[in-house]
Each structure stands twice: as C-alpha cells, then as structure tokens.
Amino acid sequence: MHELLTEFANKFHYYGYFAIMMIGLYAMIAKTNLLKKCIGLGIFQTAIMLFYVSIGAKEGAGIPILDPAVGTADPAAYANPLPQVLMLTAIVVSVATLGVALALVQNIHRDHGTIEEDEILKGLRGK
Amino acid sequence: MTAQLPILTIAPLLFGAFAVTAGRFLYRRANYALAALALAAAFFASVLLAVQTLTQGPAVYFLGGWPPPVGISYVADPLSALMLAFVSGAALATFLASKAEIETSYPLKNSAFYALFLLAVAGHMGIVITGDAFNLYVLIEVAALSGYAILAQGRERAMLASLNYLFVGSLGASLYLLGVGYLYIMTGSLNMADLSGIIGQMIPGGLSGSTALAAAWGVILAGLLVKMGLFPFHSWLPAAYSFSAAPAAALVAPLTTKVMAYVLVRMIISLFTPDIAWSVPAMNTLAVVLATAAILYGSFCALAQRSLRKMLCFILLAEVGYMVGGAFLGNRAGLTGTIYHIFADLLMTLCLFLAAANIERGTGGRFSDMGGFFRRMPVTGAALVLGAASMIGVPPFCGFFSKWYLLTGAVAAGSYAFAGALVVSSLVNAVLFFRIFEIGFFGTAASPADPADPANPAEETGHGHAEHVPFFRDEMSPVRLAPLCLVALSLVVMGLMTGQIVRLVVDPILPPGLG
Numbered sequence: 001m002h003e004l005l006t007e008f009a010n011k012f013h014y015y016g017y018f019a020i021m022m023i024g025l026y027a028m029i030a031k032t033n034l035l036k037k038c039i040g041l042g043i044f045q046t047a048i049m050l051f052y053v054s055i056g057a058k059e060g061a062g063i064p065i066l067d068p069a070v071g072t073a074d075p076a077a078y079a080n081p082l083p084q085v086l087m088l089t090a091i092v093v094s095v096a097t098l099g100v101a102l103a104l105v106q107n108i109h110r111d112h113g114t115i116e117e118d119e120i121l122k123g124l125r126g127k
Numbered sequence: 128m129t130a131q132l133p134i135l136t137i138a139p140l141l142f143g144a145f146a147v148t149a150g151r152f153l154y155r156r157a158n159y160a161l162a163a164l165a166l167a168a169a170f171f172a173s174v175l176l177a178v179q180t181l182t183q184g185p186a187v188y189f190l191g192g193w194p195p196p197v198g199i200s201y202v203a204d205p206l207s208a209l210m211l212a213f214v215s216g217a218a219l220a221t222f223l224a225s226k227a228e229i230e231t232s233y234p235l236k237n238s239a240f241y242a243l244f245l246l247a248v249a250g251h252m253g254i255v256i257t258g259d260a261f262n263l264y265v266l267i268e269v270a271a272l273s274g275y276a277i278l279a280q281g282r283e284r285a286m287l288a289s290l291n292y293l294f295v296g297s298l299g300a301s302l303y304l305l306g307v308g309y310l311y312i313m314t315g316s317l318n319m320a321d322l323s324g325i326i327g328q329m330i331p332g333g334l335s336g337s338t339a340l341a342a343a344w345g346v347i348l349a350g351l352l353v354k355m356g357l358f359p360f361h362s363w364l365p366a367a368y369s370f371s372a373a374p375a376a377a378l379v380a381p382l383t384t385k386v387m388a389y390v391l392v393r394m395i396i397s398l399f400t401p402d403i404a405w406s407v408p409a410m411n412t413l414a415v416v417l418a419t420a421a422i423l424y425g426s427f428c429a430l431a432q433r434s435l436r437k438m439l440c441f442i443l444l445a446e447v448g449y450m451v452g453g454a455f456l457g458n459r460a461g462l463t464g465t466i467y468h469i470f471a472d473l474l475m476t477l478c479l480f481l482a483a484a485n486i487e488r489g490t491g492g493r494f495s496d497m498g499g500f501f502r503r504m505p506v507t508g509a510a511l512v513l514g515a516a517s518m519i520g521v522p523p524f525c526g527f528f529s530k531w532y533l534l535t536g537a538v539a540a541g542s543y544a545f546a547g548a549l550v551v552s553s554l555v556n557a558v559l560f561f562r563i564f565e566i567g568f569f570g571t572a573a574s575p576a577d578p579a580d581p582a583n584p585a586e587e588t589g590h591g592h593a594e595h596v597p598f599f600r601d602e603m604s605p606v607r608l609a610p611l612c613l614v615a616l617s618l619v620v621m622g623l624m625t626g627q628i629v630r631l632v633v634d635p636i637l638p639p640g641l642g
Binding site (some may be wrong): 025028034044051055082086089090093097107108111124 | 261264265268272275276279283284286287289290293294297298301304305308311312
C-alpha cells in the first residue's frame, strides 16, 4: 500500500492530466449541446497543456526568466522553458480552433435556431 | 537561390494569403490573379526543388539560420520534394479549374476563400517538408483550421458536418501533440533526425525496451489515424466532404488524407525507423485488421450511395485503408506500395473530384439526374473514365501498380485477409464505376441543362431522348477542362513511370536492409 501511494505521489500530475483529459473527451462524446462539446474540446486541449508544463517543472526551480543573482551558472534553478514555450504556441492554436468552432456554432444557431445536435438533425430530417 | 528553395515553396503561399486579405480592401479584382500567381510560384519552386533533390541529393534548410536540434529544419529529400510538387500541383489544378465555381459558391467572400485556400495549401506543404515534430503539429492545425472554414460553406448541413470534423480533427491533432510530449520526455529533442538517432540508441531492440516510447508511438499513431479517417474514426469524412461546395471538397479531399498518410510513412521511416516502428506485432496486426475493415466498409457503403460525390467519399475511406494496411504489413513491398499509392491516390482522387465537380455543375450530381452525361459532357466523361480505370486498377494506370505492390506485400506477409480485401475492393470499384458508365451512356437526359443557368441555348431542346440531346450541351468551359485533362493524362504518365519513381524516390529513403 505504501509503495502504491508513493508511486501515486511521484506521478500524480500524470493521473491529474489524464483525468482532466477524459472529462473533456466525455463532454465531446456524450453531450448533444454543441457549445458543451466546444467546452469539452477546450478541457481536452488544456489537459495536454497541463501535461507539457508539468514535465518541465523541477523541485526548487523558479520561473525560467534570467535572474541576475543566479545567472546561467545553475540550470537547476530554472524550470525547463521549452515546454512552456511550446504550450504558448499550443494555446494560440487552441484559441484559433475555439474561435472557428464558436463561429460555426453561431452560424448553426442562426440557420437552425438551436444548438442541440439532436434537434438540428431532427429538423433536417423533417424537411 | 538554390539553397533557399525549401522555404520558397511555402513563402509565396503565406505572402499570397496576406496579400489577398489586404487586397480585399484595395483592389478586389486582382485577387484571383494574385492567388493563382502565388500557387504557380509555389508549384514552380516545388518542381525546381524536386529536380534539385533528385540530381544533387537531399537539402536541409535551417529556419532563421538556427541549426538543429535547437532550430526548426525543413528537410527536402526525394520523397518530400516530390510530395510537395504533387500537393502544389493538385492545388493549382483545383484552383484554376474552379474559378467560376468559387465565384458562385462564395459570393462576396471570394477574397476570404482565396486566403483560406492558400493557407490550407501552405499548411499541407509545411507538413510535408518540416523536420520538426512540434512544428508538424502547428502546421497540421494551420491546414486543418483553414480546411474547416472552407468546408463549412455549402449546403445546409455543411456547417454541422464541418463542426463535427473540427471536433474529431482537433482530437486527432491533440493526440499527436500528446505523443510528441512523451517523445520529448524521453529524448529531450523535437528534431526528427535527432529523435531518430536518440531512439535508435535508446531502444535498439524495439519498443519493448521502453514503455514510454511505445506509448508515444501508440498515441501518435492513434492521432494520425483519427486525422486520416481510418474505419472506426471515419464518420466525419463523408459528411464533411459531400455537403461542402465543390471547390473546397476538390482541394481538401485529395490532400488531407494523403498528407496524413505521408506523415505516417515519415514517422515509420524517418522518426522511429521501420525496425522499431514494427516491433510490436499486435500493433501491426491491429492496424492491418482495421485497414481491411476500412477497405470493405468503404467499398460496400459506396455501393449504397445515390450521388457521385458521396460515392467518391466512401471510395476515399477504402483508399485510406490501402495506405494504412500497406504501411503495417512489415515488409518492403508493402511500404513501397503505400508510398506509391499516396502519390497515385492523390492524382486519382483529384481527377475524380474535379470530374465530379463538373458533372455536379452540369447535371446536379445525383445518379438520377446524370442520364446520358457522356453525350452532354464528353470531355469530362472521358476524364472520369480514365480516373475510374485507375481506381479500378487497369494496368497502364498508376492505380494498378500501387495495388500490385500492396498485393505482393500482403501475400509476402501472409495477410491474406488484406489481400482479399484489396481484390474485393477492386471488383466493387468496377461495379460502382460501370454503373455510372451505364447511366452516362444509356440513361436518358430528360431534365433541362442547368436550371440555374437560363442563358443556356439548349434548354428548350433538353426534353426527350438521349439522341436528341446535342453533343457538348452541358460541357464546361476549356478553362475548367484543361486542368482536368492534364490530371487525367498524368494518371497514365505516372503509371508508365512507376519504375523510375520507385527507383529514384522510394528506394533511396527506405533503409537498405529492409526485406
């Protein structure tokens, strides 16, 4: 039991990101409201960002901005900046994705008067 | 100049996209010419790059002058250079063939469509040439986002279909990103050449040496298969491609699935190397089983369709199965077949979708409206016959040779189910296209030409039997036919050049020891 808990405590961020990711996936699959699906997609992508940033973290390390007192002599004093930089790009991508998705949802609402997927499909079949 | 060629293939498209967006407010009429110029420049640079790569060997371009592993590199080897030429050529052909279509399908939004079109092509070309695993993710999203936007314009279901495509596509790209994260944890690098070296040293015996790397490959593979629309993850594809306006489908359908298959091949050959990528037998078996299921499912669903474009979408699903299956047969013939089929299928799909766009415009595109279309649109009909013959796998066409390699590989690997599925799919394709030929030759053209086009002089004579319909009644203008005919003829040319393509493009990038 103790080993199991240690294992969990050492790797808790993996379990955390995975749980959040599955919540997002559940929302994307199970919800019929298109806006909730967008939110699910956002949660899914955020979980991956969390995963990336967490792998760059080190114990006792600060933010990766050059500190004049430390200099570049001690890399252990800084968190790994590369995952953070990558995630800045990924955040931009996810904002753009969400923007396109919301624009589509807005147009769907204008055309069909609802954003519930089953009602839209019912309306399309009815015609 | 020649050292800068790798970036010159992409740069005109990016600048063109900005110029078209700016030109919208300045001088709207120049936009079409500007976009066509950007595409032509990209095509020209790609062809030059392909010639240079084939004569002088591979070239690597460091973006911003930063050498790898720190910077992003663009790698032009024979495979990527030829793929660039195919992608940009396909985009140029689609663009030139669908000028009138774009103007009617996207009224008042021409400039936006041109900009998105250029961005989509730039994204796909970037995916092909980049040598950086994270840059690949960003470019997948660039290509996909512009694709969602242009596919959303169309019939009333197009928005919903495009939104569903967006959800599934983002999911696939996110899975790829997750896999790259695991690669980064284990290796500390994102450059593909660098990654390949580190992975080779770390697990020379195969993926059983490292659970994290096995997970990385599994998650990346899952992401790519979702983006490709392999059988269980396919539901977005037919809807997104069949409800949109014809030019968007003719651009995105040949490019997206093929470029994703290219990424799969790139991952197997250049990132993990075949020995390591194929080291988990269960994964290979699963991929081949899914591919077999995709081929059978796509072929039989295509039989049930009542409109030309929808039928082509389901054939596309079966073609995805060809490429994935060949990549996981685990032998040289299978992988050669997959690489060759990426090129062949790009041309075949392009030919058929362009022909379908013409037929849709001339007749409406439902089988019931297409009666006698060979008489009404003989040139389009001839191109459709060439595309169909290649899709069925008639010998001098390129479709035959990829099937031949894939069948050889399947028999060598003992995957008789996959070999059987390939044969069945060819037979079903023959049934599908001969049904269309029957409608085209013997069906009667009862409906008037194009109800949306009252200027058509033949409209009054349109009622009656097929023999009363004048030749060329509904044929499109030469501007639309020339690219289509070129693409259709290139199917034969590529088929005749199979030996050279395999020798110059496929053999140099496959590891020499691969059996």
